[in-house]
Amino acid sequence: MTDKTDNIEADFRQVHDADVRTRFLPGGCIEVIGDFVPGDPPAHVLFDFDGTLSLVREGWPEIMVPMMVEFLQATGTDESPEALQKACSRFVMELTGKQTIYQMIRLAEEITQRGGTPLDPAEYKNEYHDRLMRHIESRREKLRTGAAQPSEMVVPGSIELLELLQQRGVPVYLASGTDEQFVREEVELLQLDKYFGRHVYGAQDDYKSFSKAQVIERILSENNVEGASLLGFGDGYVEIQNVRDVGGTAIAVASDEANRDGRPDPWKRERLIGAGAHAVVPDYAAAEQLISWLWEGRE
Numbered sequence: 157m158t159d160k161t162d163n164i165e166a167d168f169r170q171v172h173d174a175d176v177r178t179r180f181l182p183g184g185c186i187e188v189i190g191d192f193v194p195g196d197p198p199a200h201v202l203f204d205f206d207g208t209l210s211l212v213r214e215g216w217p218e219i220m221v222p223m224m225v226e227f228l229q230a231t232g233t234d235e236s237p238e239a240l241q242k243a244c245s246r247f248v249m250e251l252t253g254k255q256t257i258y259q260m261i262r263l264a265e266e267i268t269q270r271g272g273t274p275l276d277p278a279e280y281k282n283e284y285h286d287r288l289m290r291h292i293e294s295r296r297e298k299l300r301t302g303a304a305q306p307s308e309m310v311v312p313g314s315i316e317l318l319e320l321l322q323q324r325g326v327p328v329y330l331a332s333g334t335d336e337q338f339v340r341e342e343v344e345l346l347q348l349d350k351y352f353g354r355h356v357y358g359a360q361d362d363y364k365s366f367s368k369a370q371v372i373e374r375i376l377s378e379n380n381v382e383g384a385s386l387l388g389f390g391d392g393y394v395e396i397q398n399v400r401d402v403g404g405t406a407i408a409v410a411s412d413e414a415n416r417d418g419r420p421d422p423w424k425r426e427r428l429i430g431a432g433a434h435a436v437v438p439d440y441a442a443a444e445q446l447i448s449w450l451w452e453g454r455e
Contacts (some may be wrong), residue, residue: 165254165367168393171400171432178429178436181455185418185442187425192434197451198387198405200375201321204253204368205332205339205358207391207411209314212295212342213334214413219288221245224263227280231272249423253392255333255359255366257281278361285335299345306346311411312418313440318351320447329355331371331395336360369398376402387450391424393431400432405450408433 178187206213224244225237233240243266251259260281264274274280298304307315321328328351332339336358343349343356360366376383383402388395391409399406408428410420420438429436437446448454 165258165369165394166397168250168427168431169397170430171397172429174426174430176429181442181445181449183442183445185437186446186449187420187436189429189434189436194405194450194453195384198326199381199385200379200387201326201328202368202372202375202386202388202395202399203328203330204390204392204395204409205330205343206334207311207413208389208409209310209330209348210342210346211309211311211411211413211416212299212346213288213292215291216288217245217248219291220248220259220284223280223284223287224248224266227263228266228270228272231267231270233270249427253333253390253394253396255363256284256335257359257363260284285338296342296345306348310346310348311409311413311439312416313443315348317440317443317447318348320443322351324447324451327355328352329371329375330357331368332358333368333392333394334358336366368395369401372398372402372404391428393427396428396431396433400434406431406433407446408436410436410438412438 172189176190178189180187203209221241221244225240228240229237247262248259251262257277260277263280264277267274295304295309299306299309318328330343330352339358340356343352357366357371372386375386383404386399386402386404387407388399388404389407389409390396391411396406396408410424410428412419412421416439418438418441420436425436440446
């Protein structure tokens, strides 16, 4: 996807306060924010990828943050490794949902602030990706060989949710901040390509030529529909804000990628509610209930 305009992804905006009233649908898995009530049935559904569907890259912060600490230490700063770890963790998580390059742009800025001379952010991104791929290669290989099933490496209930959407004839789209070539590879490894087909979009080398907001604009314009017909799922604030901005329904996926125990990740939950999510789920264990609620208003 290309566009002549600069698709700079927006910073986090606080929509809901931490004390916003919430309620749970019967069963206790689906948390509804404020007074939200589903409107007309969604006609198009957009998903983020990592943490929203895929768990292939689970643990990525444990690769990114130590790498950043290494580069910051090389500036000669007198900050302790613990202080650098805390600082990097904070801004890495704050930027989660944006393309990876934005985290590397921030790293370059942090290096400059400490008197260092940064590399091009793309070089940091490449180094991070090389380290991450070494970390997750065994997972990818298990999927290739059949030693692991796709259901083992997706957010619980993902396949059931996609099946329910397919049964309803609802087109689904995927937009990720990860480089598109790798997203497409992992979509195939997880056997999710049968749901998304050609509608898989990811980050480009020219990062300004891609944004999740641009994907949304394309969905709406090509199908000649209003934003209210869009349903979005994501575990990052960007897609929550983007879907909400066009008048769509934004479901926050506060997935605990490591434990997968049906409980939401507290940090994600708070962050995504703040970004304006209409509802929060820890995973898709209650997929049938979620679809019934969103399409028929049945609780």
